[in-house]
Structure formats: structure tokens, C-alpha cells
Amino acid sequence: MTSIPVVRYQSENIDGLNVFYREAGPKDAPVVLLLHGFPTSSHMFRNLIPVLAGQYRVIAPDYPGFGQSDAPDHKTFKYGFQAFADIVDTLLARLGVERFAMYVMDYGAPVGYRLALKNPARVTGLIVQNGNAYEEGLREFWNPIKAYWNDNSAKNREALHGLVTLDITRFQYTDGVADVSRISPDNWVHDQALLDRPGNRDIQMDLFLDYGTNVPLYPQFQAFFREHRPPTIIVWSKNDKIFPEDGAHPYLRDLPDAEVHILDTGHFALEDKLDEIGPLLLGFLDRTIGAKKA
Template sequence: MTRSATLALFAITALALGTPGMAADPRPVRVQHKTVKVGDVDVFYREAGPKDAPAILLLHGFPTSSQMFRNLIPALGDKYRVVAPDYPGYGHSSMPLRDKFAYTFDNLAQVIDAFTEKVELKKYALYVQDYGAPVGYRLASAHPDRITAIVVQNGNAYDEGLDNDFWKPVKAYWKEPTRKEKRDALRGLLTYDATKWQYTHGVKSPELVSPDGAAHDQFLLDRKGNDEIQLDLFLSYGSNPPLYPKWQEYFRTHQPPVLIAWGKNDQIFPAEGAEPYKRDLKTLEFHLLDAGHFALESNGDEIASLMRDFLGKHAAKK
């Protein structure tokens, strides 16, 4: 066989097999771990991807941190600039004393808003999960021009999403925040059993869920004083439902493209909270996954694939 014929055969075979050298850069995505000062808070974040690529801001939930995105970041970082910060009191960010920093969702959002400016995120897609939704929707409604798209994974913006048994003791605390017994009734949510439950409940194949996530989260939850921080934020979560009409108006007015990738077996934010997004959004891709609260743990490849397709259509050129 001649040299030219050999090269032609190689090219045909590479195209058929999808050889990395023919289809994409085969070099692995390298995730960087950084810290930036925002006011008096050191904000830790994970980042990957080209600086000039379309950006994605990943916002974590309770009781975790940017570690929940440890597998998603390299799955997207070849094509996007992916940035995942830890909130104050979470992960590897500062944990200011409660008399120095008020742990409210307004303050978390202010820190993350300032963080985006520090790291020069001028336009970005949002990924919101759990606590990430009230943080992210505060950013989106304040700066609608910055948001290219939104990925929602078990992140609530409607009253229907809080109408279940899980929220009854939390709502009782909102009604009587000065009663110690109402606050103490929520301490069970800070235990290792509760953390593991969040990771494994509703998961079709629990053996796919690494125990490392829950162990990492619990180690940080168990830091002295962090329990009171979490209880403060349980109380502050009551500030979010009154903002739902504002966020829904943002959806209706600005019509961001939205991908719903929701673990339908979640007992904290059940699928009833996903359905109302259909009322307000015209460009909506809707997927209920056979997964639980932390759907990335069991369905991460599926979510990454949905995101690559969705963001390629709606965020890649903005």
C-alpha cells in the first residue's frame, strides 16, 4: 500500500471511530483551584476552560459546595469557561463569625455578585441547584443582561415546590424564629445520616453514588460554629418565597433560555416545583430525571450531555 493510500485509510478510519485527534483536542481539561478576596471574605472557586470561552457560573446547594461539580467541570471545560465558587461558610471559602457577617441569602448573593466582577464574568449561563436558585435568581433579576441561559437542577422558584412534608418544620421556624425549640428541631438536618440521605434517597442505583461527597460535606458542616450558620440560613430561606413573583416576572419579561434537568425523586425539591416553569418560559427544555436531590452524582453524564447540546444552541455565541 502506498503512503498516500495509508494516510487516506487512516483518515477514513479516524472519522468512523471518532478518534480524539480528528474530532477534538485530546488533552484533558485541567481544573484550577483558586481564591479571590471579596470584601473581607476569601472566596474559593474551581475554574476550567479558556478565558475567552462562553462562561458558565455553577452555584451549589446545601449542604455542599463547589465539590458537587467536581465531575461536571471537566466535562464542560473543553468548550466553556466554567466557574464554581463556594459561598461564605461553605467549602473552602472563609467562614466569618456570625457577628461579623450576616448569613442571609441577600448577603450570599451580594458576595457572589461581587465575585463575578472580580473574576471578570461579564456574561454567563447559570447552573442553579437548591440554594443556588435563590442566589442565582437574585443575580439574574438584578442583571438580566448578563444571563445567557439558565440550567435548573432541583432549584425552586414557585410555591408549588415547597408544598410538601419536608418543609413543614422549616416553615414552623419561619413563623416563630425566636422559639428555641423551633430552631433546634432542624438540627437533625445537619447530621451525617441526613447528609447521606440527601445523596442517596431516590437514586435508582445507589452504588453509583460516591460516599466521598457526603463525607466531604459533613466534615465541613461539623466545623465549630457552622451549625449555627446553617440554622441562620434555614431561617433566611423564608425570605425567598416573597421574591418568587419578582423572579417569575424576570422569566416572563426577559425569557432566558432554560434547561430543566431535575431529579424527580427528590423529596426536598420535588418535581411539582419543576412544572410551573412551563407557565412563564417560552424557550424551555424540560427533563425529569430518574434521580434524587444531587442528580449529578448518579446522572452526571446525562446532565453534561444535555447541557452541551442546550448551551451550544443558546449560549455559545453570546
């Protein structure tokens, strides 16, 4: 009988914040770190974790302001991608993780790549799913956000308030998906409930602004790819309007041996393409970082 991996739901106090994470798999197996996107949390990996955890130690944290982690007021905590990378770094140290492969998606890409820059040798592999590191990947969707980067006025900030509404949250899950019946509505109900918490909109506006600090780091991210050549699989959605396919192919300039799969789906590919992505990732991980066999 095939055993079903047990997922544990835990928190670690880091600098006074309770940081929630999901963990599953053998403690002595190679580690796969799952870094979520906006506006979700480790919830986006709830179905993938059991697929990987039979052979790998899987860790999926929620950043502050997301999921089940603390969400302090934006006036008392400076939300930003470097802060998130530092918190994940501390979490990994607390959990005794010295080396890890990373699944990076959306916001998870700059968090993961900033983490990699701190100690590149720790990164044993990359799984990239609609996570940008090239300016070609910032297309029309980003124009109002870029305007905010250039002028962080109240007017430009307020112009982004629509990005945290239910219509846009639902859009992120359903746009570009051929069979929407495969997408659980629990996704946008769950995410929107957390976005609608008092003060959370300001947290997200601060992060939209801070995302602009990632772009000047793109050359450093690319140098990490080029110089350290971590084994890489790119699983990208061709119908994603937020991180379009234009952002996938430039990776091959710096990671020419990367395995690339373009899927016919939208932003959150795991929701309707897990049956395709799961075997691809297991095959990739087995070939590269090696599984602990039962």
C-alpha cells in the first residue's frame, strides 16, 4: 500500500513575528523549498506537497502579511522582498536546512533569488513557474505599477487598489484556463478573505512599490544563474497576462541547459495542471538532487 505523506502545519517566531509554514516528507531527504506568489500563500502548494513529500522534505512558508503568518501594520513593519528573503533564510537555519532546491512562482522568484544571492552554493536546483527575472517579462499589466514606482503619489497608489479586489483575485485563477471547472473557487474565496483583513490593502500597496527594487537586481540574479548553473526546470503558463511567456525564454540566455515546458493554462498553473506538472517535477528532482528512496 502506498503511504500518504503527513503534512504538518507549524509556526516559528522570527524577530517577534509568527511565520507559518507547511512541512512534509522525510527529515533526512533532499529539501525542496516552495515560495508562493501574490495574493496567495503556501495554500497554493497544498496539492503539490503530497506529490513531492513521498521522496523529498518539502517546506512551504507564508510571508508576513500572507496566509497564516502574522500581518503587522505596515507602519510598524517594513514589508519588502529583502525582508521576506531574510525571514525565509532564518526559518531554514532554524529547521537545520543547509542546501535546498527552490520552486519559485510570482513573488516567490525575487524572494528566492535574493535568498540565493546570500549564499549561492546552497541552491541545488530551480523550479521556475511564472517567476520573472528579466525585463522582457514585465509587459502591459505592469504599466500602472511601473507608474507607481516612478511616482509613489497617493493617486498612483490608489490606482492599484483594484488589484486586491475579488474580481482580480478570481481573474488570476481563471483567466487563460481552458476548463474552469478544474479550478476550485475556494482559491479566490480563501485569498480574498485574507486580502480583506483590516490594513492588508496597505501591506499589498507597499509590496507593489517594493517590487520595483527587484528590477535593478535582475543582472545579479542573472549572474547567479550564469555563474552557478543550478539545474533548472521552467514550467510556464502561456496564457498568463501577469507574467507572460515572454519572461520564460530569456532564462535560456543564462541557463542554456534548462528544461522548458510551456503549458496551456493561466497564472496559477498548479490548479489545473498538477497532473502534468507533478510528474515533470518528480522526474527533474530525481535526475538532479536525487531522492531518498523508501
